[in-house]
Each structure stands twice: as structure tokens, then as C-alpha cells.
Amino acid sequence: MSGNTEYYTCAGCSCLCDDIEIDLDGENAKTVKTACRRGSNIFLEYKENRAEPAIEGRKVEFEEAIKKAQELIEKSKSLAIYGMDTIPIEAQKVAIELAEGKEAYIDNSSSYCLxxxxxxxxxxxxxxxxxxxxxxxxxxxxxxxxxxxxxxxxxxxxxxxxxxxxxxxxxxxxxxxxxxxxxxxxxxxxxxxxxxxxxxxxxxxxxxxxxxxxxxxxxxxxxxxxxxxxxxxxxxxxxxxxxxxxxxxxxxxxxxxxxxxxxxxxxxxxxxxxxxAGCHANMRGFNEVLFEKTGFVNKYSFKDGESSLDYAFFELLKNDKVDTTLIIGSDPVNSLPFEISKKLAKINTIVVDPRKSFTTQIAKVVIPSAISGVEQGGTMIRSDGVRVKVNSLFEREINDVYVLERLKEVVA
Ligand code: SF4
CATH class of the missing domain: 3.40.228.10 (Dimethylsulfoxide Reductase, domain 2)
Structure with a gap:
């Protein structure tokens, strides 16, 4: 691959630019053309600040983190799944199937965005x-x-x-x-x-x-x-x-x-x-996939079969409605008010994310995954509703589909 120039897709925002030219040197991006500064940094710095598998702050093997997360999900009487704005729809579908199997709540940032x-x-x-x-x-x-x-x-x-x-x-x-x-x-x-x-x-x-x-x-x-x-x-x-x-x-x-x-x-x-005109790369993808299945775009309860403001992730936390959360590719501790986000540290919080974040720091279990557009491809839906095939630099075996399929084993 050294010296080759190919076109890749940036998942840095909902523009989903698929004209990114990258000169690769092994697994390093040497130069990135066409992308904006934010997009360029995603490719140039993708090895930095990576999450590692952990249980209560202690570094563990990947498999141990998966097993612990499965155990917490299996025991949960009230599970909320949140995030998924930056992962491909193939992985969003698995998360929705898991929510359905557990009769869980499911929501993404669109409930307070677009x-x-x-x-x-x-x-x-x-x-x-x-x-x-x-x-x-x-x-x-x-x-x-x-x-x-x-x-x-x-x-x-x-x-x-x-x-x-x-x-x-x-x-x-x-x-x-x-x-x-x-x-x-x-x-x-x-x-x-x-x-x-x-x-x-x-x-x-x-x-x-x-x-x-x-x-x-x-x-x-x-x-x-x-x-x-x-x-x-x-x-x-x-x-x-x-x-x-x-x-x-x-x-x-x-x-x-x-x-x-x-x-x-x-x-x-x-x-x-x-x-x-939204921000997150695949926010609309989640909305469309959930809409196809339920007729609603967000804040949905599979137990009640309906969408309600009461089922927005923020409200569930505020009203102490969940004992376990599965947060995928999102950092709610950084975005929610402290009074709400500190509750995530008191319940069983499982985070699936390629990068370290404020939320990985307070999570009971951290499972690292792949960065969309860099280490995992798939399909995303642009803010105008057009489906974009995401070409990634590499395909990692451990990606969001793999991790979520493993977690879904508890409801199989
Ligand atoms: S961050 Fe957005 S605008 Fe910039 S290159 Fe990536 S997709 Fe395009």
C-alpha cells in the first residue's frame, strides 16, 4: 500500500465526504488531501487516545471485558442503549436487535438535536x-x-x-x-x-x-x-x-x-x-433504521412499544429509570449536565468506543472498538438521506458489528 493514493470516506460529520485522498505508509496516513482540518486529523491521529479494555478502571483482556459486559446486560432489569451516531447502520441494526431482545430503551443524540x-x-x-x-x-x-x-x-x-x-x-x-x-x-x-x-x-x-x-x-x-x-x-x-x-x-x-x-x-x-443540517456522521442512519423497525426515530422503549420524551436518555437518567446503560461511540459525561452524568458512575455503565473519553473514565466496563472510516467501513446515511458506502483505510476484525453481536449473544 505504500505510496498509493486512494479515495476514502470521512465520518467526521454528516457531510460524509467520500473524496478523501490519503497517502499511506503502512498503517500510517502520511498526507491527507481534500478533507477539512477536522477530517484530516481523524486520519492522521487515529492511533492517539485509544480506549483499552477495562473493568472498573483495571486493564483486562478484551474477552474478559466482553464477558463482564454480557453478565451486566443479562442481569439488568432495565437497560438503556445510547449513542450509535458514529457507527455504520450495520452495527446500529445489531444494537437495535439487542434492545428489542432485552425490551430495553434505545436513544441517540437526535432526541435533543435534529x-x-x-x-x-x-x-x-x-x-x-x-x-x-x-x-x-x-x-x-x-x-x-x-x-x-x-x-x-x-x-x-x-x-x-x-x-x-x-x-x-x-x-x-x-x-x-x-x-x-x-x-x-x-x-x-x-x-x-x-x-x-x-x-x-x-x-x-x-x-x-x-x-x-x-x-x-x-x-x-x-x-x-x-x-x-x-x-x-x-x-x-x-x-x-x-x-x-x-x-x-x-x-x-x-x-x-x-x-x-x-x-x-x-x-x-x-x-x-x-x-x-445535523452534525454527527450517522445520526440520521440511526433514525432511519429505528423508524423502519418501529415507526419512531428515537427515545423508544421496546417494553412499552412506544416513543416518549420520558424515554429520552437524559430523562431516564434524571428519573433513575435504568440500572444499566450501554453507550456506543458517544461521550455523554462530556455533554450532559454534571448532576445527570454523575449518575452514570453509580449504575452499571458499559462503554463501547474506539477512544478514551470522560465516559470511559467512569464506566464499569470499557470495550474498545474501531474508528469508522479508518478501521471499519459500512453504510451511513447523510443528512439529506443519501446512503453512503464508507470506505475505510483498513478493516479490523474487532469492530462495532463484532462487539455488538457478542453482546447480543445474551438474548440469542
Ligand atoms: S469532518 Fe465533515 S466536512 Fe470535514 S472532511 Fe470529514 S465529513 Fe467532510
Whole structure:
């Protein structure tokens, strides 16, 4: 392999860039081309900070860690499985089968991220499109409550604003109209210059209302000029796209009916699609796989056969509803409030992760796995719903599918 250049897939975020060129020297990446800085570091530094098999902080053989985790899962009367945003859908399916066999709770980060948007798209309540169509046809490129410049580094250059497409040949300054709606002048908003508009939003619902009112020829309370201008631009083309992020999700305060009404109204006077703009590589993959099996995208209880806010991982911990957790490729101790995350140290926490994290430090059992895109391939689902075959540098025998199949033996 020395000196060969091949294309690989980066699983650093939901862009899932599959055009990464890497010069390999044995098992080391010498140079990484095409990737953003975050993506490059995944390949260049993949040997660093690796998790090791451990039981209560004591290093053990891999097989011992597996056996201990099996024992804890078998004894558990109330198990929650969480994470899975960065592993391939082949492994997500095994985790879901394990949850089903144990009548466990299962959830991923989308329950407090963009799961609601993905659910609306999967239920066909919002019209959606692929990035290929966006690249070829989209005129208004509207980022709402998301700063792709930082969170999705190649989103704009690879899929949306900058590329020239079949019907968008004249370059972004002439052939695209960029709209950025955010509470602050983000790095993406700083790109707003010619043929573009920044809307500084302190109330997302009022901006939603402004679009509806302008289309109904009524005077909105706020954002009238912004709404008039954006609708006028949308009417110039037969393809426009809104990409909604976390800021929009929280700004809507659960008022999704109003948002759907706005998208429907826009489609009375123009052609507008919606794509969730999420972060984690395969968050949508988990949503789709669980949706295919249960009709719900997250926070699901196999015991009760339903999804509920009560079954969100955060709520389960807060309300002391579980005695054991299996956390796969996620670091909730780093992201949850301390009062909640410290509970993970008191129950049986099993972590399957290729890297050390705050959560591996408090776990009863740590099982190392493989890094997606580097040591394990598979299938992931991009935020626009397109399935991407992940080409990895190598295939390790001990990967997420293998580890989860071993843990699933307790319910076989
Ligand atoms: S944009 Fe995302 S998927 Fe693409 S190279 Fe950067 S981190 Fe990787």
C-alpha cells in the first residue's frame, strides 16, 4: 500500500465526504488531501487516545471485558442503549436487535438535536431533496439556525453554495442567493455579501410568522423586509432549499405545525425543500433504521412499544429509570449536565468506543472498538438521506458489528 493514493470516506460529520485522498505508509496516513482540518486529523491521529479494555478502571483482556459486559446486560432489569451516531447502520441494526431482545430503551443524540426534523422528513410532512439536486438546481440556499462554516466544514463547498451545478453554472455570486438566519453574526453569516441576506433572529417563530403573513399579503409584526425579499428571490427559481439546524429546532419551541404551515405556504408561491443540517456522521442512519423497525426515530422503549420524551436518555437518567446503560461511540459525561452524568458512575455503565473519553473514565466496563472510516467501513446515511458506502483505510476484525453481536449473544 505504500505510496498509493486512494479515495476514502470521512465520518467526521454528516457531510460524509467520500473524496478523501490519503497517502499511506503502512498503517500510517502520511498526507491527507481534500478533507477539512477536522477530517484530516481523524486520519492522521487515529492511533492517539485509544480506549483499552477495562473493568472498573483495571486493564483486562478484551474477552474478559466482553464477558463482564454480557453478565451486566443479562442481569439488568432495565437497560438503556445510547449513542450509535458514529457507527455504520450495520452495527446500529445489531444494537437495535439487542434492545428489542432485552425490551430495553434505545436513544441517540437526535432526541435533543435534529430528530424531530428527520421524523417530519421521513413521514413526508416536509418536502425534501438531495445534495446532488441542491448542487445542480438550488437558487436560494437558506441556512437557518446552523453555522456550517464551523460545524459542517465542507457543506457549502461540496454540496450547496459554492459548487457549479447543471443549472447553476455562473458561480455563487450570480447563480445562488445565500440566506443566513441566526441569533448572531456567525462565521457563515459573515459570508453574506453580494446576492445574499443575513437575518439576525431573536425570535424564530416571529420569522416563521412573517413568511406566512407576507405570502398572505398581511403585515407581519417583525422581519417584514427580510420575508418580502427572501420570498421574492425564491420566486425567481424553481428550486430553493432551507437547511435547518439546532438553532431553528430550539427556536421553534416545539411549534412544528407552524413551521410546516410556513413551508406549505412557501410552496404555494415558490418551490422550497427542507434538509436537516445535523452534525454527527450517522445520526440520521440511526433514525432511519429505528423508524423502519418501529415507526419512531428515537427515545423508544421496546417494553412499552412506544416513543416518549420520558424515554429520552437524559430523562431516564434524571428519573433513575435504568440500572444499566450501554453507550456506543458517544461521550455523554462530556455533554450532559454534571448532576445527570454523575449518575452514570453509580449504575452499571458499559462503554463501547474506539477512544478514551470522560465516559470511559467512569464506566464499569470499557470495550474498545474501531474508528469508522479508518478501521471499519459500512453504510451511513447523510443528512439529506443519501446512503453512503464508507470506505475505510483498513478493516479490523474487532469492530462495532463484532462487539455488538457478542453482546447480543445474551438474548440469542
Ligand atoms: S466536512 Fe465533515 S465529513 Fe467532510 S472532511 Fe470535514 S469532518 Fe470529514
Amino acid at each position: 430528530g424531530d426534523f428527520v421524523e417530519m422528513v421521513l413521514k413526508k410532512e416536509l418536502p425534501t431533496a438531495t445534495f446532488d439536486d441542491v448542487k445542480d438546481y438550488a437558487y436560494v440556499i437558506f441556512y437557518w439556525g446552523v453555522d456550517p462554516h464551523n460545524s459542517l466544514p465542507r457543506h457549502m463547498s461540496r454540496y450547496t453554495y459554492y459548487p457549479r451545478g447543471k443549472k447553476r453554472q455562473r458561480g455563487y455570486e450570480e447563480d445562488r442567493y445565500l440566506v443566513v438566519a441566526d441569533i448572531r453574526k456567525s462565521h457563515t453569516a459573515m459570508l453574506v455579501a453580494k446576492n445574499a441576506r443575513f437575518i439576525q433572529v431573536d425570535d424564530d417563530l416571529k420569522l416563521v410568522d412573517a413568511f406566512i403573513k407576507v405570502i398572505d399579503k398581511q403585515m407581519p409584526e417583525k422581519y417584514a423586509d427580510d420575508a418580502v425579499r427572501v420570498i421574492r428571490e425564491m420566486q425567481k427559481a424553481d428550486f430553493n432549499v432551507i437547511m435547518g439546524g439546532l438553532g431553528l429546532r430550539y427556536g421553534l419551541k416545539g411549534n412544528y405545525e407552524k413551521f410546516k404551515e410556513m413551508i406549505n405556504k412557501m410552496n404555494e408561491v415558490a418551490k422550497v425543500y427542507f434538509i436537516p
